[in-house]
Amino acid sequence: MLLGSLGAALLLASGRGVAGGIAVQAVSVLDGVDGELARLRLRSSPKGAMLDGMLDRLADAAIISGFALWAVPLASTRLVILLSCLALTGSMLSMASKDRAKLLNLPAAPERWIGRLLGGRDGRLLLLAIAALAGRPIAGLAAVAVTSLMALSIRLIYVLGDATTPAGGTPIGRARSSR
Numbered sequence: 001m002l003l004g005s006l007g008a009a010l011l012l013a014s015g016r017g018v019a020g021g022i023a024v025q026a027v028s029v030l031d032g033v034d035g036e037l038a039r040l041r042l043r044s045s046p047k048g049a050m051l052d053g054m055l056d057r058l059a060d061a062a063i064i065s066g067f068a069l070w071a072v073p074l075a076s077t078r079l080v081i082l083l084s085c086l087a088l089t090g091s092m093l094s095m096a097s098k099d100r101a102k103l104l105n106l107p108a109a110p111e112r113w114i115g116r117l118l119g120g121r122d123g124r125l126l127l128l129a130i131a132a133l134a135g136r137p138i139a140g141l142a143a144v145a146v147t148s149l150m151a152l153s154i155r156l157i158y159v160l161g162d163a164t165t166p167a168g169g170t171p172i173g174r175a176r177s178s179r
Contacts, residue, residue, distance in 0.1 A: 001031045005059030009066030012132060017070070021132030024063055028125040031056065053099070056121065060091050063128060064144065071137040083141035090148030091124060097155045109155040118143075119151025 008023035035052065038044040068084035101108065114120060118127055124144050131140025 001027055001034065002055050002059050002062075004030065005062045009062040012063065012066030012137070013069035015070050017132040017135045017137070020066065020070075021129040024125055024132060025129040027059065027063075028122055028129070031059075032122065053095070057092060057095065060121070060124070061088060063125070064088050064091065064141070067128065067132075067137045067140050071141060075138050079138070080141070083138065083145055086145035086149065087141045090145055090152055091121075094119065094148045094152040094155070095121065097152055097159075101155065101159050106159045109158040114151045114154055117147060117150060117154075119147045119154070124148060 004023065004027040008020050008027055011020035011023055035044075038048060064084060064087050067087075068080055071080045071083075098109070098111070111120070115123060118124065124147060127143040127147065128140045131137065131143060
């Protein structure tokens with residue numbers, strides 16, 4: 001899937017929005033099918049999941065970079081840099097927060113609800129595909145920045161606000177009360 005994402009990024013960077021948008025959506029669908037096939041064939045593994053997650057982050061970075069390069073001649077460089085950094089940061093931290101909470105056995109955030117906000121990876125790639133088809137790279141970067149940072153915020157608020165008290169400790173994210 002990484003090669004497909006690199007191809008999509010090159011199409012986007014050269015301003016070919018329709019072809020790039022179709023490629024982005026195709027990569028998203030194929031990535032989902034690939035993961036489901038591995039699970040159905042009982043070939044999924046922790047190492048495979050680790051590799052898949054790393055390749056997904058690289059693919060996301062390539063696609064967002066393609067959007068940024070496409071957007072440079074269309075808007076101020078500062079705006080493109082700002083939106084690209086926010087989209088990349090939000091995208092990476094959104095997924096990292098989900099993975100980290102799971103690793104630390106913290107309460108799971110309402111992922112179905114986050115998905116409805118298009119804050120998950122599939123939602124972000126769909127937003128980018130639509131923006132590419134519409135010829136709106138700035139809108140795509142802004143949409144990903146907003147939705148991924150919203151997803152990150154929801155996860156943090158939910159996990160830190162609802163975390164249980166560890167044995168002998170203070171609830172995570174809450175100050176000790178003085179008695």
